[in-house]
Amino acid sequence: xxxxxxxxxxxxxxxxxxxxxxxxxxxxxxxxxxxxxxxxxxxxxxxxxxxxxxxxxxxxxxxxxxxxxxxxxxxxxxxxxxxxxxxxxxxxxxxxxxxxxxxxxxxxxxxxxxxxxxxxxxxxxxxxxxxxxxxxxxxxxxxxxxxxxxxxxxxxxxxxxxxxxxxxxxxxxxxxxxxxxxxxxxxxxxxxxxxxxxxxxxxxxxxxxxxxxxxxxxxxxxxxxxxxxxxxxxxxxxxxxxxxxxxxxxxxxxxxxxxxxxxxxxxxxxxxxxxxxxxxxxxxxxxxxxxxxx
Numbered sequence: 001x002x003x004x005x006x007x008x009x010x011x012x013x014x015x016x017x018x019x020x021x022x023x024x025x026x027x028x029x030x031x032x033x034x035x036x037x038x039x040x041x042x043x044x045x046x047x048x049x050x051x052x053x054x055x056x057x058x059x060x061x062x063x064x065x066x067x068x069x070x071x072x073x074x075x076x077x078x079x080x081x082x083x084x085x086x087x088x089x090x091x092x093x094x095x096x097x098x099x100x101x102x103x104x105x106x107x108x109x110x111x112x113x114x115x116x117x118x119x120x121x122x123x124x125x126x127x128x129x130x131x132x133x134x135x136x137x138x139x140x141x142x143x144x145x146x147x148x149x150x151x152x153x154x155x156x157x158x159x160x161x162x163x164x165x166x167x168x169x170x171x172x173x174x175x176x177x178x179x180x181x182x183x184x185x186x187x188x189x190x191x192x193x194x195x196x197x198x199x200x201x202x203x204x205x206x207x208x209x210x211x212x213x214x215x216x217x218x219x220x221x222x223x224x225x226x227x228x229x230x231x232x233x234x235x236x237x238x239x240x241x242x243x244x245x246x247x248x249x250x251x252x253x254x255x256x257x258x259x260x261x262x263x264x265x266x267x268x269x270x271x272x273x274x275x276x277x278x279x280x281x282x283x284x285x286x287x288x289x290x291x292x293x294x
Contacts, residue, residue, distance in 0.1 A: 022074075022234075024067040039075040041135040046071055072136065073233035079134035080230055080238060086134050088228065090244055092126035093221050096189055099273045110282040115198045123271070124149070124221045125189030126244070131182040138179075142229045143172040147190050148222040148252050165222070166190070168264060169257035191266040192219035223248040 024032045037047040037055065044060045060068050079085045099121050104113040125147075132138060147168040155162040170188045195217040226242045255261070278284075 022070065024070070025064045026062055026067075027064055029064075036071065036074050039071050041072075041075065070233050076134060076136035076138060077230065077232040077238045079136060080138060081240060082134075083240075084133075086138070086240075087131040088226075088240070088242065089129040089131070090126055090224075090226065090242070091129070092244075093124050093224075094127065096123040096125055096186075097271055098122045099271050100275055101273070102275045104278050106278060106281055108281050110280050110287075112280060113278050115277075117195055117197045118275075119196075120194045121269070121271075122192045122194070123189045123266075124192060126187045126224060127184060128187055128226075129182065129184040130177065132177050132179055134179060136179055138177040138230055139175065140231055141174045141177050143174070143187075144227045144229065144257055145170050145187060146225045146252075146255050147188070148224065148248075149190050149192060149219060150222060151193060151219045152195075152217040154217065161217075165252075167252075167255050169255045169261050171257040171262060188264070188267070190221070191269060192221060194218045222252065225252065225254055227254070 021033065021035050024034075026032065032048065034048040037049045039046050039060065045057055046060045046063075047055055047057050049055045060071055063071065101119045101121065103116050103119070105116045106113045126145075128143070147170065148165065150163050150165050152161060152163050154160075168188070168190050172185070172187070197215040197217070224244045225248070226244065228240045230238050232238045
């Protein structure tokens with residue numbers, strides 16, 4: 001009973017204007033209103049602070065089940081925000097796979113196929129490692145990220161070279177990240193296409209995009225915005241955001257992953273090199289030298 005009276009003296013004067021204020025209940029049913037300052041899991045010591053700056057400390061075990069659950073959720077979110085307790089390591093960008101594809105122009109008849117362009121494809125991505133030293137099993141964690149790259153192309157409408165900046169939103173969801181567990185994972189990837197136009201017929205492509213370096217249409221990996229989220233004690237979304245590289249320009253903006261934009265066709269590419277010259281149309285239809293005059 002003395003603890004209840006002490007806490008009432010120290011905490012009853014707390015108002016509801018401060019961020020993080022919450023009503024807790026002791027095991028004997030008496031309510032406490034105040035702001036959580038700190039909770040130490042090892043010692044089970046909870047610190048409350050009033051608007052006037054007065055503090056009271058007591059054991060979390062002296063709270064009822066609902067209040068104790070709230071305090072632990074609050075403390076888990078605080079630890080999650082601490083880079084020293086929930087550690088994130090990002091490695092990359094890494095080249096995961098590379099291959100070559102050739103495209104051929106095949107005129108009718110026996111005319112030999114003409115190499116139109118060669119594309120060197122490269123799959124790029126990051127690896128991520130998390131180290132949970134928060135003291136809590138973290139629940140419903142989402143690792144979200146946006147990958148950015150640019151891709152040069154020929155704009156047939158404007159009849160000039162164009163460069164598109166492409167954003168790939170991604171999300172990985174975890175029901176639980178256990179305490180004192182370290183795990184490394186490979187994040188999703190993008191595919192760069194470095195295309196070289198080979199065909200020199202003026203009627204097929206404008207002259208200015210065929211000569212010298214103009215025939216190359218490169219792609220460049222730019223970087224990533226990483227957000228790691230969990231739900232706080234009051235239902236708010238707690239977010240940690242990082243940019244890679246650190247100097248990634250603010251012109252690259254976050255795109256929220258959705259069910260529609262996370263499906264990425266490049267995840268289903270055939271990653272085998274194919275540079276073989278195809279048959280002529282004549283050969284494809286079964287023609288041979290013997291039946292040429294038939």
